[in-house]
Amino acid sequence: MAVDVRLPTLLRPHVDGAASISADGATIGEVFGELSSKYPGLEGQLVDESGSLHKFVNVYVNDDDIRYLDQLDTKVSDGDVVSILPAVAGG
Amino acid sequence: MSFAAPLVRLTVSQYERILAHCYHGLPDEACGLLAGPVSNGDEPTGVVTEVYPARNAAASARVYTVDSGDQLRAMRDAEAHGVEIVGCWHSHTNTDPYPSPTDIDQAKWYPTWLYLIVSLRDVAPMLRAYRIRDGVAAECAVTLERG
Numbered sequence: 639m640a641v642d643v644r645l646p647t648l649l650r651p652h653v654d655g656a657a658s659i660s661a662d663g664a665t666i667g668e669v670f671g672e673l674s675s676k677y678p679g680l681e682g683q684l685v686d687e688s689g690s691l692h693k694f695v696n697v698y699v700n701d702d703d704i705r706y707l708d709q710l711d712t713k714v715s716d717g718d719v720v721s722i723l724p725a726v727a728g729g
Numbered sequence: 730m731s732f733a734a735p736l737v738r739l740t741v742s743q744y745e746r747i748l749a750h751c752y753h754g755l756p757d758e759a760c761g762l763l764a765g766p767v768s769n770g771d772e773p774t775g776v777v778t779e780v781y782p783a784r785n786a787a788a789s790a791r792v793y794t795v796d797s798g799d800q801l802r803a804m805r806d807a808e809a810h811g812v813e814i815v816g817c818w819h820s821h822t823n824t825d826p827y828p829s830p831t832d833i834d835q836a837k838w839y840p841t842w843l844y845l846i847v848s849l850r851d852v853a854p855m856l857r858a859y860r861i862r863d864g865v866a867a868e869c870a871v872t873l874e875r876g
Contacts, residue, residue: 647771648838694835696797701805703797723804724838726762726795726817727787729831 639664641718643673649722652679661720666697667710669720684722685710694725734869735775737843737858740876743780748854750782751820751847760785760793760819762800763843764807771841773815775869779807780818792831793819816843823850826857828866836861843869 644658653659653673661676663669667685674681686692690709697704698721704712714720739747751759764779783799795817807814817839821829826848828836836844840862848855858869 646838648840694794694838696800698797698801701801703801705797721801723797723800725797726760726800726835726839727793727831728819728835728844729758729792729829 639714639716639718641669641714641716641720643669644719644721646722646724648724649680649683652683653677664713665708665710666699666704666712666714666720669714670710694727696723696725697721698723734860734867735773735843737775737777737845737869737871738874739777739780739871740874742876743777744856744873746780746782747818747845747847747856751849751854754785754820755822755849757785757788757790758793758820758822760795760817762795762803762814763816763818763845764803764810764812765815767813767815767841771813773841773843775843777815778810778812781806785819790822815841816845818845818847820847820849824848825850826855828859828861833861833864833866845871 640660642658643661661669661672670684699718761783762781763777765777766774768774781803784796786794786796826846844859844861846857858871859866
């Protein structure tokens, strides 16, 4: 399954400056695994040490937040758009 | 200072919407996003075309996280209007309108943005605006315009 992954500005230097890249996988976890092995700079940016989605990263499959689906086990289909957006947070 | 601090131009009705959302959110912090044009790449011009009140997913009096669905909807709406998300705003319920260490740390994700903070500590609200980059906060002047 090839999906289109859209990256925020701050992560683009890790993928040679690209705003979006194509990646394969049946789930978000697999897509992120492939991305991290291809682009080691992404390691730790999307998934935390415990293997969960990073607290301050929002990931959407098309318009759906994967936190409200199956998190990293959320299935993706050919042609899906996966958008990564840092959360807007503070204190 | 190595980055520009534009004049932030809010209309009176935008300002009122921001304040109303902040008071409505009490006792928790309230938050939202700002849309506007950019120049020189991603630099906000200071003009604000829309304010988007958002839910505070953290539901806390000490911290805020813009609800992820509200964030995506605001981004899509801004794109549809040919502008971009250029900043965010949130309330400090009991402290000065100055970026907290958490605000400064989190700003690394959106280094070009304008950060507006509304303090509700006193009877009269205080709104201040900042650019935050490389751990440094610089205040921007704010004007209120008719509309």
